[in-house]
Amino acid sequence: MESSSPLPLPNPKPTTQQNPQNETHQAPPPSPKPFKKSFVTSLMEAATLRSPSFREDTYLVSHLKPSEKKALKELKEKLSNMSLDSDSMWGIQLLSGDETADVVLLKFLRARDFRVSDSLTMLQKCLSWRKDFGAETVMEEDLGFKELEGVVAYMHGYDREAHPVCYNAYGMFKEKEMYERIFGDEEKLKKFLRWRVQVLERGINLLHFKPGGVNSIIQVTDLKDMPKRELRVASNQILSLFQDNYPEMVARKVFINVPWYFSMLYSMFSPFLTQRTKSKFVIAREGNVAETLFKFIRPENVPVQYGGLSRAEDLQTGPPKPASEFTVKGGEKVNLEIDGIEGGATITWDIVVGSWDLDYGAEFVPSAEGSYTIAVEKTRRIAAGEEPVHNSYTSKEAGKMVLSIDNTTSRRRKVAAYRYFVRKPSSSA
Structure with a gap:
């Protein structure tokens, strides 16, 4: 019989980047901009601090x-x-x-x-x-x-x-x-x-x-x-x-x-x-929706159209599976590594980044020496407002899945969430 069990969610780790001379360094922090209250910011204060x-x-x-x-x-x-x-x-x-x-x-x-x-x-x-x-x-x-x-x-x-x-x-x-x-x-x-x-x-x-x-x-x-x-x-x-x-x-x-x-x-x-x-009001401008909602509602309960992982049909199958939350800083690339995948196992994952507008990709890295890394999802630009990624992959050999989130072209910090499930390979009685 087949069995399904979630693995522990790993902590996201920022990767380093290479410059043209192949020197390794951390992505530089965004330079601060002069602060000036916008019309909407003033309005938000009027509504929330009244x-x-x-x-x-x-x-x-x-x-x-x-x-x-x-x-x-x-x-x-x-x-x-x-x-x-x-x-x-x-x-x-x-x-x-x-x-x-x-x-x-x-x-x-x-x-x-x-x-x-x-x-x-x-x-x-x-x-x-x-x-x-x-x-x-x-x-x-x-x-x-x-x-x-x-x-x-x-x-x-x-x-x-x-x-x-x-x-x-x-x-x-x-x-x-x-x-x-x-x-x-x-x-x-x-x-x-x-x-x-x-x-x-x-x-x-x-x-x-x-x-x-x-x-x-x-x-x-x-x-x-x-x-x-x-x-x-x-x-x-x-x-x-x-x-x-x-x-x-x-x-x-x-x-x-x-x-x-x-x-x-x-x-x-x-x-x-x-x-x-x-006094109960909370205000979120366009582009800041997911970050605001995640403060009050877990990502697996936020509808997909608002940067979460929840679809209406999901509510009919019981409580949602929990997601792991993390942030992607401006100028940063994050790789999420899911280790311990057996040969023949199927891994299914959901991932979302609030107001995407960054590059995403997924690859499977076999454990055996000499095996080739497999591009499960080629790196692509995901525009703002797109729904979460939902995908699955059945491995032919043991290894790990690497989900890549590249925010190096932006200065904005973004909230993100993901979850995954591993279905072990079927075994004969």
Whole structure:
């Protein structure tokens, strides 16, 4: 029978380079450039430094301040003495008195800075909206947006702290025909908003609603090609609806492929956002997407279109195989050596470098003296935005695989990740 087992991931090692006189030296570090804040840099600071960085609630009652414990107790008492449109949301009984109910109530209290009266009003309005909207059953509906699934808004994997991640991208609506088909009139807009709530409810269905557990999601919004003017009405309604009815459901908002006109978008959205919401913002310019996402999400969970290793079909086969992360400095060439490959074994590998734009190649080096090195993948230039390399090779003799990443023509440091699996040769019984 065949068996498959991953080998230990080796540490990437930079190679040296040869000058015309065959003298060996390390690639020189890039010379520093005078620092000057760009418009987008200033904008990023405005968005991220406007308020203190976000600190996620643990929902442990023991961690609450005395005034916060008092507010929670008071909110419970007020709820028990009034008639509600419903006494549950997200499958949790609000009057049960258990810790799951505390998590939900604390979300509303936190959203209103523990002002009990304001929190109660928000909760009542949310319960009424959920009843009128049919939010409890929306996940069961077929709203006819198959073409938007996995493109415009979708759940995909988890971050490093096990938060479910929701991706949003509205670039396809830059085409007028597509925009008119989805947002052409009020009824179409209502249907789209219903679908967008459906996607969010799927993400919330993955949460624990337990103290110390995973009680919020991560949102990644791709601003590339987003038609800012045309989507203004839809964007404002989505933001308002989510902020009013899904308090503290988002732990972090990551904006990627941020264009030059982000200031206009930010000023448009800002009136609808609380200071606490703004403190969750993370901004990534075009060309810096993978590096930003890798800070929060492991490469094997980042979609391939954003510089990761994850494809939608991978999620159907269980948890992804872990990848090894490394960086390639500007002016550096890195060789990844995978040793111990037996004759007849098959090695499969995935490798990606954020915003590629460098040379890549793979070769098999046999162990036996006199054997020739085999070019498995001839060295080629991989342009920015290309998907990860996925390849396999069956060796005829023992040796090692060498994956080469050449960044010597660039001054930019780049994040990278790879993983591999070795299937041993079949053996007769």
